[in-house]
Amino acid sequence: MTRWGEGTARGAKAGEWLAMYALSIVAALVIASVVVESTGGDWWPVVQALIDGSLRAPGRWGETLGVAAPLLLVALGTVISAKAGLINIGQEGQLLMGAAFATYFGFLIGGPGPLNVVVIMVFGAVGGAVWAGVAGVLRFWRGVPEVLSTLLLVTVSTQAVAYGLRWNWLLLAPGAERGNRNQVSSQLPTDNRIPRPNIFGNEFPVSVYVALILAVVVAFVLARTVWGFRLRMLGLNARAAQRSGVSSVVYGASALAIGGAFAGLAGAAMFAGGGFSFGNFRLVPGFSDNIGWTGLLVALVARERALAAVVAAFVFAGLRTGSGFVNSTGVESRITDVVQGLLVLALLVPPAVMFLRDRARARAAATARV
Template sequence: MTRGARLAEWVVMYAFSVAVALALASVIVEATGGDWWPVVEALVDGSIMSSGRWGETLGVAVPLLLVALGTVISAKAGLINIGQEGQLFIGAAFATYFGYLIGGPGPLNLVVIMLFGAVGGAVWASVAVLLRYWRGVPEVLSTLLLVIVATQAVGYGLRQDWLLLAPGADRGNRNQVSQQLADDNRIPRPNIFGNEFPITVYVALALAVVVAYVLARTVWGFRLRMLGHNPRAAQRAGVSSTVYGATALAIGGGFAGLAGAAMFAGGGFYFGNYRLVPGFSDNIGWTGLLVALVARERALPAVVAAFVFAGLRTGSGFVNSTGVESRITDVVQGLLVLALLVPPAVIFLRDRRRARAAATERV
């Protein structure tokens, strides 16, 4: 099969899968007493078309993309990191604590917040690294369980005024919240055509390009991909699974922690409003994992996937106006994920069947 024919096959399969997913979503909407077309219009208006909405969608897409980029790096090494929710939460906690501890002028402190957010996520992922390479605990298990530990650890910090808890005068009637970030420490928001979005949009896009280049065009990226494809061959070629695997997992956690810091300093686009609160991560870590999965663990396609998932989030609030429960967007999201995972699975099974048939004929 020629390259053009194979590309056309991929396009047709993806288009068919997405069409089936949307058709199923429309059936579900109709079954719940709604009308599918107003729901689609509400999603589009809430995420893009209405005044200021695409800026909001860009703001939400930033942490999703950062989490996805970290997931891509870990996956290239053949490691399954599913603890991004906890790594993001710990990164936000590190950013909060050290941001107030170190202080300094606004721009300088903003750099400190971002830096320690990434460090916090990397440190938390490194716990899974130690368990993986010291005790042989599978990272898919340790990273997942560490999400629960992270939630409890940050919850403890939010009950201690020497750690994260805001002074009583700043808390008012709210409990377990951090001090609110000062105005000059917040991420700037440019305004384009009436849409405000954080400048971290540019940072996230630049990081996506850097990650794509490093993984595809550098020796380190080649060795990482080699390790992910065939660990035994990589070790025989001199690639240390411990060094490269540990580095990839820690970097993945660092990206999730950076996402947490961006959410803390980004404020209005995220849960918490420039404060660290329980539930701060707001499932961004889990959704970012789905973004990487839908993008087939590739950095540049993750940019588009992050915007789509962010649009489903920001548009869900407008769905209520149609009389349909806004949670229907979660169903649409799940169907889209399944739709985008079906073509690779089908083609993989078909190619394997053809390979076996060809081997049998040669025999």
């Protein structure tokens, strides 16, 4: 085939992908509108409320960026694990343990504001890596599937943090600081928090910039370095990778630990960056608030592409921040969960359809040759 023919074929295939995605998204939005109408609401005011709550209202796009940052960090870690062929679904627990490590060592070490922010972020990443490392040890030294161990460790992390919030020498704040609230950590001092610049009336933590930079770094490392090539080789064909000298234990365990480190970093960013009224610069029960699960969906929708995860994280963050405005339309704000689920399905349908079509064509070609 000539170069012109190859370019035409690639263009046609790209057109098919775009058409499939557009059709799937339109179908998802139509179904979502039907669901809204069936609950007694009007779909157009709901759409406007979502846009106002996530973008147009004063200060809202800054809030959306603040939520998108930890979602993106979790997604990046998931991408790294997935490239090695590992299924890590314990991001919620790794994020929570990262926040717990960040809280404990942040108050234990202390220090000047900027230094303490670095301490919090570093130990947050360490906490997530350690927790994911437990699953790595079980996977590569005891043969326990990581999809099972990472999921079960979410429950263990919840109980571990709850235990830590029972004791002052671990995570629990002194009685005078807790007031009427029980089982909360001390509040992070103002000078130890991640800076939150104000741009055009929108305030968000600088962890947004960190997440964007890391997305570029991860994309580059996975696509342009020897380590990234070996990691992708391991994920595509573990046996061929091992025959080429790629250690499944070294690369697999490191990928799982790095994935956990990103989730732990997200937890530290939530603790020190604010923007989550649920925690308000404190570690509390349920602190992770489903950010780990949603970050996993972000990576899934982005099809394990670091740069695509940037857009997906912003969309999911917009649904989250815009849901508070949906109540003003008389529709239950949980309807955004339905929209989110439909969008996830819409973005997963095209790859499945294209895979089945390509496999059917390959079988037909093989039959014709016979």
